[in-house]
Amino acid sequence: MAAKKSQKKNMFDFSGPTHLTSVNWASPNHRRTVAACLVQGAYALEYDRQNHQNCAPAWWKKFDFELKKKLIDRADSSIFGAIYEFKPRKYIQNSSSSAPKIVIAFRGTLFKKETFWQDIKLDLDQFMNDLSRAPRCEVAVRAVEEMTSSGAGRNLWLAGHSLGSAIAMHAGKNMAKRGINLEAFLFNPPYPSGTVEWIPNEKLKRGIQIASSVVAATVAFAKKGCVENSREHFAQISSWIPHLFVNSDDHFCSGYIGYFEHRENMKKMGAGIIGNLATRNSVRAIALGTQTEPLHLLPSANLLVNSVDRNLTACPLKRMRHAHGIYQWWSQHLSLKSKECRYRPSFS
Template identity: 40%
Template sequence: MLKSVYILCDESEGSQDPALPCLDDFNFKLIDRLIDKNDKSIFGAIFEYKGESLPNIPQFVIAFRGTKLKSKTWVQDIKLDAKCRANTPHNSSRLQHATNYVREMVTSRARGASVWLAGHSLGAAIALLVGKQMFKEGHFLETYLFNPPFCSDFIASLIKNESVNFGIQLTKNLLKLAFDRFGKDHQHKEAQANDTLAFDALSNWVPHIFVHPDDPICSAYIHYFRNRQKMLEMGLEKS
């Protein structure tokens, strides 16, 4: 389905019946497309299951493509990539459109039917944020993320020595802990406590993440969880 979104993006907007890979084999049909209002490119698509009712099969799948360096798409895609790098994708029109569409789908069109999210690369970042927002609003959407960008610790993916990588991460965490203990006023600590409660609630939503160890954009997930486990084993859970 993700491959189909890339194909749809390459097709002309007037094409109503593009050749999409293997959808018929799985009894899914394309029913709608998400279009970026700035460059008019297709960045997502919605598929509906038309086969026999079976357990663990979603009624709808909403899939989001990643970056395409084509003449029509590269400007808006790179802009959103930059927002992800700066941890500010929330104010992008594409993400807002995706969030509003998924919200309307799960609250009105789907009528209680299961809706799954999927995304690749930049599209995985969109699916992740949309899924998180839907969970905050009380809708648990099963979500599959392929090569999602891990933007907060890009340098970790470039360091191959695990001991050095762990040392850098541990130092960063201890410094953050020190600043948190001694450098924050009461009002900030109260806000942070509220954030912690929100995070604890959100931790019940677990997306499925697939990453490639040689991809610097997403492999930092591996380092993050590996280093986190080491800290837990060392009794440094508070850091």
């Protein structure tokens, strides 16, 4: 029964956006839907590999993409991503200049026997800010660099879900440092310090955020070079504005809501310098002496927030699973709250 349910979940005709019969590439909703489906295609590729099925192709063929390359993790030989090339049919050849030429999509954690332990290890690496050193991340970055150098840069999309979003974010930052801002669709990107969002009392939550900012700023000043390094890093990538799709009921990614809100609140309080320092630095990373920059911190983003229908289920676990799922992002009834968050450098 569980195997049959898993197969249906990976079948486009059963779980996909069958309502989308044609794509308007100028529509943000259509672009989001296609990006999410191509990420699901990466999930389905690994599902097919383990179960000897052929569910995956429908997720990209529906939108006139071809599979150009599978991205393989050297540690467990799993498929963690895919490179797609847009090959439109003749009658829509000139439908829109907004269509991508190449899409590189990364799946998240897959709870299957052949991928479970490696995916969990990478989740822990992400939490400890060591993901950028993982071979999977290196393969992803190299693939993006190669496709960009081949001339597809201006028409290349990045897309990822959960752990795959963290990988896509790292690859996008890497290109932004070189002055190449790729369009990115990051679904449920993990925010390691998001537990404060679980606090229902808004006054208490804000108080904790302010205290954390003061601590972060103080530690950053105390650590020689932290302030200058973080300012330089954020300035390099501040013009890159990825699309962050988060669900307010998903504790793995909802921290981004508070992250950007808090920065604005600190500015209103006249503490913009402290707010900027706090959003550029991770207390945990500094305290642990981590040499790499905090992977999850972003200067700018187009933040799009969804929430779970409270009538859907009374079970917190089921609600959480729905809030973290990739499937929500191609719903035709989705109502998103959107906010563009731009980083404004200060003298800090």
